[in-house]
Amino acid sequence: MLETQKSPAPQTPLYSNHTAPFALHNGQMVSRGNLWADVTALAAQLPDRPYQFNLCENRYLFCLCLLAAAVRGQICLLPPAGQMAVILEILRDYPGAYIAREHAPQQTGLDWFEVIAPNSATAASPPHFDWQGTAVVAFTSGSTGKPKPCPHSLHTFKTSAEMAVSSLGLAEQQLLMLSTTPPQHMYGLETSVFWPLFSQLVLHDGRPFFAEDIRQTINTSPWPTVLASTPTHLRSLIKTTGTWDNLAGIISATDTLSAKLAGETAAILGQSPLEIYGSTETLSFASRETLLENPWQPYAGCRLHQDKSGQSYLQAAHLPDEVPLQDTVQIQADGCFTVLGRDQDMVKIGGKRASLTELNRRLLDIDGVDDGVCFSHENGRLAAVVVSRLDNQAIRLGLQPYLDEVFLPRKIHFVTKIPRNATGKLAKLELEKLLESLS
Structure with a gap:
């Protein structure tokens, strides 16, 4: 197992051994x-x-x-x-x-x-x-x-x-x-x-x-x-x-x-x-x-820090200037942080809020779901697209222990493949086309 270290990074020489x-x-x-x-x-x-x-x-x-x-x-x-x-x-x-x-x-x-x-x-x-x-x-x-x-x-x-x-x-x-x-x-x-x-x-x-x-x-x-x-x-x-x-x-x-x-x-x-x-x-x-x-x-x-509006910034030895983060984070007293998500990632139903990233994580953790993604309709209702051998009821039962009832997907679509790019991220345009074809 690799171990993280808190000591400063050494100045590794660029060219130490030409035969290495x-x-x-x-x-x-x-x-x-x-x-x-x-x-x-x-x-x-x-x-x-x-x-x-x-x-x-x-x-x-x-x-x-x-x-x-x-x-x-x-x-x-x-x-x-x-x-x-x-x-x-x-x-x-x-x-x-x-x-x-x-x-x-x-x-x-x-x-x-x-x-x-x-x-x-x-x-x-x-x-x-x-x-x-x-x-x-x-x-x-x-x-x-x-x-x-x-x-x-x-x-x-x-x-x-x-x-x-x-x-x-x-x-x-x-x-x-x-x-x-x-x-x-x-x-x-x-x-x-x-x-x-x-x-x-x-x-x-x-x-x-x-x-x-x-x-x-x-x-x-x-x-x-x-x-x-x-x-x-x-x-x-x-x-x-x-x-x-x-x-x-x-x-x-x-x-x-x-x-x-x-x-x-x-x-x-x-x-x-x-x-x-x-x-x-x-x-x-x-x-x-x-x-x-x-x-x-x-x-x-x-090191991360936040301004009065809650915007987080990274200050780092490798960057010439501080850089604003796209994610909303919570910074602890020791400098460590947790990621809360992005504003456009949040869904609000019945006065309650949830992150689509978290919903997707719970969906993918279900045994029998090979791939999947949750999405929000214009009417505010949640749905999901999955690659799975399970049926609707089994997937909802897999989500139920972790999610509030309002965040359980009302409709679950079954497909053979979820569009992803070479790094495993969702391919945005292809996914939008897929969702349009399902609606």
């Missing part, structure tokens, strides 16, 4: 010296453009592209989705951008660069980077409104990574980081790219999806492995029957991990999950072990 492993790429170990040789070679090949859409699916190639772009002074753009319509929309605000990926985009007429790993046989010293300038512009998913750009520097990612690996007990450990989320998403970017870059953790270039593929990847790894995943994926992993002998830890994010799912994960996979909390704007800045802690503990170097 950095990545597992196509099954072969890539040293840190080979990484810098590959970065330098790829940087010389990139088009002379101001912006790069980094759409590489292979995580090592993604890392090479991001760093090579930084060497050339190009800003790496990370769209909230890979659909071409989203790319074209962002392109209007970032003229001159090109697409970097392993294969040609489906839509023709766009400038793109085919990314091929140089596979340098010799080691090199690290190239020069502008640590303070904008290196990455990530875009919010749009779940709280129109997607907005969030610029970050390499210094921000370095400082954040050092705080995270120290607080999570991962500093000075040589473990493989395996992620089920794409590197274009902030959670995947932090845990599977920047954490290895600024520590002794090792990057895994793949993204196994199916539960048995994930288990086999972990069990055959040359290093003990930390899995960075999501509650959606964990619900599929606990259905496996094989052993997880090489699993060293589990990180979860993107959605609330219930105590029930955390307990099942610990029992079947043998590791108690750690949740991390953050956003595209802030990066991760707090953690908790779900089975032992309810309040979130900020990383060393991070």
Whole structure:
């Protein structure tokens, strides 16, 4: 089990040992010296453009592209989705951008660069980077409104990574980081790219999806492995029957991990999950072990405070300015905090209030419900959409011990699949279309 630490994060050197492993790429170990040789070679090949859409699916190639772009002074753009319509929309605000990926985009007429790993046989010293300038512009998913750009520097990612690996007990450990989320998403970017870059953790270039593929990847790894995943994926992993002998830890994010799912994960996979909390704007800045802690503990170097209106802000060593939080939180005297939800997440019926996030958590905790989501009709009545073998009555009985009668869904729709994106979050537009078709 990974252990959280309250001591300040050490100043991890960027390049400690050029022979030390950095990545597992196509099954072969890539040293840190080979990484810098590959970065330098790829940087010389990139088009002379101001912006790069980094759409590489292979995580090592993604890392090479991001760093090579930084060497050339190009800003790496990370769209909230890979659909071409989203790319074209962002392109209007970032003229001159090109697409970097392993294969040609489906839509023709766009400038793109085919990314091929140089596979340098010799080691090199690290190239020069502008640590303070904008290196990455990530875009919010749009779940709280129109997607907005969030610029970050390499210094921000370095400082954040050092705080995270120290607080999570991962500093000075040589473990493989395996992620089920794409590197274009902030959670995947932090845990599977920047954490290895600024520590002794090792990057895994793949993204196994199916539960048995994930288990086999972990069990055959040359290093003990930390899995960075999501509650959606964990619900599929606990259905496996094989052993997880090489699993060293589990990180979860993107959605609330219930105590029930955390307990099942610990029992079947043998590791108690750690949740991390953050956003595209802030990066991760707090953690908790779900089975032992309810309040979130900020990383060393991070602090929350509230103004008179109740708006919460994050002050952190990795951020140049304080950042307002989208969530409503309650801050304790020791600096830890609990998340109360978002204003748009609250439903009010008969003078009583409840969070849709909490309703969804209770719904997903029912044995026999594979997936599901609650929603509020315009008339204020609650309904649910589920993937389940259970009937209406069984689902309501599963919710009844935890919810006030007014929050039990009046109507339950049964579907074969709930639309979710690559990180396990609900796909907002697809979900709205599904709900319209059911009404």
